[in-house]
Amino acid sequence: xxxxxxxxxxxxxxxxxxxxxxxxxxxxxxxxxxxxxxxxxxxxxxxxxxxxxxxxxxxxxxxxxxxxxxxxxxxxxxxxxxxxxxxxxxxxxxxxxxxxxxxxxxxxxxxxxxxxxxxxxxxxxxxxxxxxxxxxxxxxxxxxxxxxxxxxxxxxxxxxxxxxxxxxxxxxxxxxxxxxxxxxxxxxxxxxxxxxxxxxxxxxxxxxxxxxxxxxxxxxxxxxxxxxxxxxxxxxxxxxxxxxxxxxxxxxxxxxxxxxxxxxx
Amino acid sequence: xxxxxxxxxxxxxxxxxxxxxxxxxxxxxxxxxxxxxxxxxxxxxxxxxxxxxxxxxxxxxxxxxxxxxxxxxxxxxxxxxxxxxxxxxxxxxxxxxxxxxxxxxxxxxxxxxxxxxxxxxxxxxxxxxxxxxxxxxxxxxxxxxxxxxxxxxxxxxxxxxxxxxxxxxxxxxxxxxxxxxxxxxxxxxxxxxxxxxxxxxxxxxxxxxxxxxxxxxxxxxxxxxxxxxxxxxxxxxxxxxx
Numbered sequence: 001x002x003x004x005x006x007x008x009x010x011x012x013x014x015x016x017x018x019x020x021x022x023x024x025x026x027x028x029x030x031x032x033x034x035x036x037x038x039x040x041x042x043x044x045x046x047x048x049x050x051x052x053x054x055x056x057x058x059x060x061x062x063x064x065x066x067x068x069x070x071x072x073x074x075x076x077x078x079x080x081x082x083x084x085x086x087x088x089x090x091x092x093x094x095x096x097x098x099x100x101x102x103x104x105x106x107x108x109x110x111x112x113x114x115x116x117x118x119x120x121x122x123x124x125x126x127x128x129x130x131x132x133x134x135x136x137x138x139x140x141x142x143x144x145x146x147x148x149x150x151x152x153x154x155x156x157x158x159x160x161x162x163x164x165x166x167x168x169x170x171x172x173x174x175x176x177x178x179x180x181x182x183x184x185x186x187x188x189x190x191x192x193x194x195x196x197x198x199x200x201x202x203x204x205x206x207x208x209x210x211x212x213x214x215x216x217x218x219x220x221x222x223x224x225x226x227x228x229x230x231x232x233x234x235x236x237x238x239x240x241x242x243x244x245x246x247x248x249x250x251x252x253x254x255x256x257x258x259x260x261x262x263x264x265x
Numbered sequence: 266x267x268x269x270x271x272x273x274x275x276x277x278x279x280x281x282x283x284x285x286x287x288x289x290x291x292x293x294x295x296x297x298x299x300x301x302x303x304x305x306x307x308x309x310x311x312x313x314x315x316x317x318x319x320x321x322x323x324x325x326x327x328x329x330x331x332x333x334x335x336x337x338x339x340x341x342x343x344x345x346x347x348x349x350x351x352x353x354x355x356x357x358x359x360x361x362x363x364x365x366x367x368x369x370x371x372x373x374x375x376x377x378x379x380x381x382x383x384x385x386x387x388x389x390x391x392x393x394x395x396x397x398x399x400x401x402x403x404x405x406x407x408x409x410x411x412x413x414x415x416x417x418x419x420x421x422x423x424x425x426x427x428x429x430x431x432x433x434x435x436x437x438x439x440x441x442x443x444x445x446x447x448x449x450x451x452x453x454x455x456x457x458x459x460x461x462x463x464x465x466x467x468x469x470x471x472x473x474x475x476x477x478x479x480x481x482x483x484x485x486x487x488x489x490x491x492x493x494x495x496x497x498x499x500x501x502x503x504x505x506x507x
Contacts, residue, residue: 021385021390021391022385022386025381025385025391026382026385029374029378029381029382033373033374033378101365101367101368101369101370102368102369102386103346104341104346104364104365104368105346105362105364105365105368105369106344106346106362106368106369106386106387107344107345107346107360108386172288175286176286176287176288176291177283177286177287178286178287178288178289179288182288259348260278262341262346262347263278263279263347264281
């Protein structure tokens with residue numbers, strides 16, 4: 001592989017970062033628009049989440065025979081992270097098609113679009129954090145400031161990984177139109193294979209297949225420290241290595257294909 | 266110094282059919298070595314062929330040619346949206362484009378919000394947009410409509426909004442595809458003064474149109490495109506077209 005596509009991809013990302021104020025403005029104005037349209041705005045999905053946590057919490061604590069004070073915080077954090085991840089993944093394959101009018105009319109760095117998508121979902125995520133805070137007030141967990149910092153590090157690593165993955169999905173999805181339905185229909189399956197309703201540690205020995213699912217690493221890295229446990233450091237190392245390899249791949253893909261994208265839409 | 270120089274530019278692109286945009290189909294092809302189907306499903310179109318032109322400061326270029334001759338492709342190539350398959354393009358100057366009605370607009374948001382968004386997307390700052398706002402309000406003549414969602418606008422109103430935003434801060438290079446003719450006659454008259462001012466303040470103006478009257482009024486150089494091949498023609502040719 002020649003180094004030129006990589007450098008072109010790097011240049012694309014550099015120009016996107018130059019437009020960071022635009023991304024921030026769009027994320028804020030989208031959020032504002034949702035507040036204007038309905039009284040509690042972005043809190044509607046949050047309310048849905050809260051009800052989901054109550055319902056799932058009631059059923060699964062009974063089913064797994066766990067105490068609510070242990071299970072519900074784990075479920076709340078898991079669901080909120082899952083929504084961040086699945087939201088970014090399901091929005092990406094059709095992203096370029098939805099932004100076709102901009103791409104065909106204004107010269108723009110391609111990575112701008114996935115970056116704004118991830119930024120938008122991050123705004124939703126911060127709204128949902130209120131549920132997590134409420135749950136943690138009701139069921140206090142033995143976490144410490146250091147562990148919270150480790151959890152934030154896990155979140156940042158997750159976001160960095162989401163960025164490269166969303167970008168590649170966006171480009172592949174622009175070229176192959178059946179990627180979007182394929183991805184969206186496999187998300188519910190991925191949900192069941194991800195440690196959202198349960199914790200990876202609760203699985204019996206032999207269920208190590210769960211560690212083939214990248215989402216397991218993200219959820220574990222963010223959630224375990226909040227529940228007062230320090231996960232295996234190799235999880236963070238794994239996320240960092242994936243981020244590094246993923247970004248290298250993504251920059252090469254962007255450099256090679258981003259200038260062909262306007263012809264595909 | 267503003268300029269656009271194209272040297273031997275060829276733009277070729279594939280037009281995919283449903284088969285070519287299916288990853289399932291591609292996997293099948295790889296898996297069977299193409300034995301089940303060798304239909305690639307893509308037709309390559311050469312939209313521009315060996316275009317060598319130099320557009321310099323002060324040029325007002327009119328593009329003529331039939332539908333599908335390559336006018337829009339050339340405009341997008343000049344704007345840097347399409348990258349040449351072959352050849353090189355050199356360009357200096359801030360570009361503003363008016364290609365498609367509704368480009369970059371969010372139909373759910375108000376006119377005011379869209380003005381800010383489009384300005385940002387075009388590379389202007391919020392301060393610049395706020396400074397230009399009174400003039401945009403006046404030119405669009407949309408009044409209270411600016412507070413309503415853009416989806417309630419007619420096509421003419423949308424065009425007025427787009428034109429006002431694209432010209433809010435005079436660009437050095439203005440590229441316009443066709444739509445200048447939209448809007449009712451009172452807007453046309455008001456826009457006329459603005460268009461004339463814009464075109465005279467822009468260093469380079471490139472305009473694709475089928476209206477020979479508009480072309481003659483605004484342009485001083487003319488290029489004819491025919492199946493992607495470009496030739497410079499004199500203004501007499503445009504006059505002769507009627």
